[in-house]
Amino acid sequence: MKVAVIGSGGREHALVKKFHESPSVSGIVAIPGNYAMGDMAKLVPDIDLEDFGEVGKICDREEIEWVVIGPEAPLSGGMADFLERQHDLKVFGPRKLEAQLESSKAFAKDLMKKYDIPTAKYEIFTDHDDALDYVNQVGAPIVVKKDGLAAGKGVVVAQDIETARAAVRDMMADSKGHVVIEEFMEGEEFSLMVLVNGEFIYPFEVMAQDHKRAFDGDTGPNTGGMGAYAPVTHIPESLRMEAVDKIVRPMAKALVDEGLNYFGVMYLGAIVTEDGVKVIEFNARFGDPEAQVLFNLLESDLGEVLENMYHKKPFSLEWRTGCVAGVMLASQGYPGAFKKGKPVKVPETLMPRCFVSGLDRNEDGTVVTSGGRVLLVTGHGATIEEAAAAAYEGVGQIEYGTDDLFYRKDIGYRAMK
Incomplete structure (x- = not known):
């Protein structure tokens, strides 16, 4: 089978690599992909993922059988619906209505409430003043969520009232007036x-x-x-x-x-x-x-x-023994404002353990940052401690300006207590 992977980040890099290792897969097209996928897949750069028609044409031209959609935005926009109906493709990724499970916090919470699925107590607000009154009434800690996609950053766990009020103001200005406010859960x-x-x-x-x-x-x-x-x-x-x-x-x-x-x-x-x-x-x-x-x-x-x-055919997954840890290098300033175009040198021998999220390669071969999250370096070991140590050893091999990137130094710490 030939597979198209939609997206250009680390998750899509991992999907491409996994399909490349799969005997049943005869070819891979990454739309748009990134430079690190180039030896495993055909790249289709400079394409707008909101142009579903062009994505469909590429899939037809490349004789694609399966499409796997990586990022949330094309899913919530209805790419799966379009490719299935207009191009008769098998698409792994929910259609627009089903993707509301992620794209609308309100939809998901109301569904959980209706079917008695355990989750935090919550209220949904469309009025700014009502939301602020509720925060004042309930107190902190409290969780404020944007009702919509936010690349994993639309949640504020507020430890005090002022932080919660600021989150309400920011999110209601940026989410068409909808926020979900939840009780804080500890665990x-x-x-x-x-x-x-x-x-x-x-x-x-x-x-x-x-x-x-x-x-x-x-x-x-x-x-x-x-x-x-x-x-x-x-x-x-x-x-x-x-x-x-x-x-x-x-x-x-x-x-x-x-x-x-x-x-x-x-x-x-x-x-x-x-x-x-x-x-x-x-x-x-x-x-x-x-x-x-x-x-x-x-x-x-x-x-x-x-x-x-x-085909809803029963099967079982096989897993490698041991543990894997991954450490993300990110641009200074992320998740806020950050600068792009900072040079990064990753040894070729390390690349099989790396997944590119925000790196581009210039025409002269220079690799530079192009996003907030830049590169995930992985390590494998018999224990979490060994896996984390291997990942950090890999991080130490990467060259970059000391003020250009940062990373957490405690990945896996909860499992090491």
Whole structure:
């Protein structure tokens, strides 16, 4: 089969690499891709992913059978709908209505409430003053979420009232007047990727844990993810199964009962509370950087997995032994303002362990930064400690200006306590 991977970041780099390792896959096209995918896939640079028609033409021309959509924006925009209906393609990634599970916090929370799926108590606001009154009434800590896509940065966990009020003001000015305000939940978090086709589901046996905050010790603003590791050895299997039985299966059934047909990845962001496992959020695609770490452990043929999911044919995934940790290098200033075009040198011998999120290669061969999150460096080991040490050893091989990039130095620390 020939596969097209939509997107240009680290998650898509990981997908391309996994398909490249899959015997069932005869060719890969990355739309638009990035330079680091060039030896594994045909790149289609300089394309606007909002131009679904042009994406469809490329897929027809390249005789694509499967399309895997990486980022959330094309999913919420309806790319899957268009490619399925207009070009008769198999698309792994939910259609527009189903993608609301991520693109609309309000839709997801209301669905969880209707079907009694455990999550934080919440209220949805369209009026600025009402939202501020609610914050004053409930107090802090409290969580304010933008009702819409925000590249993983549309959440503020406010430890005081002033921070919460500022978040309300910012988000209501930037999200068409909709915010979701939730109770603060305390506990251990984990990410669970689940392959879904209607009520036919396959939860990954391996959980991951990402690091959302910018700085060590889970401080600083939320980001798209500063690193991840897997498996999460200190959270027992019983809690993964609780998430599957009380959250994932009920959500898959709820979507079917609502007349929706979800096909793709359902990414559960969960938290272990005193009252059991609860939903923090759902995403409608593979996590980034969780995908880079999990695919490093996955040994199964990803092309065969897609076919099995499409036909609802039972299968099992095979996993590599050991642990993988990934450390994200980011541009100084991220997730706020940052500068692009900063030179970065990555040894060729290290590249097989790296996933490019925000690097470009100039015509003269110079590699420079092009985004907030720049590069994820992974390491494998028998334990999380060994995996993290290997990842940081790799980070130490990369050359860049000392004031150009930063990274967290405590990836995996929760598993090392």
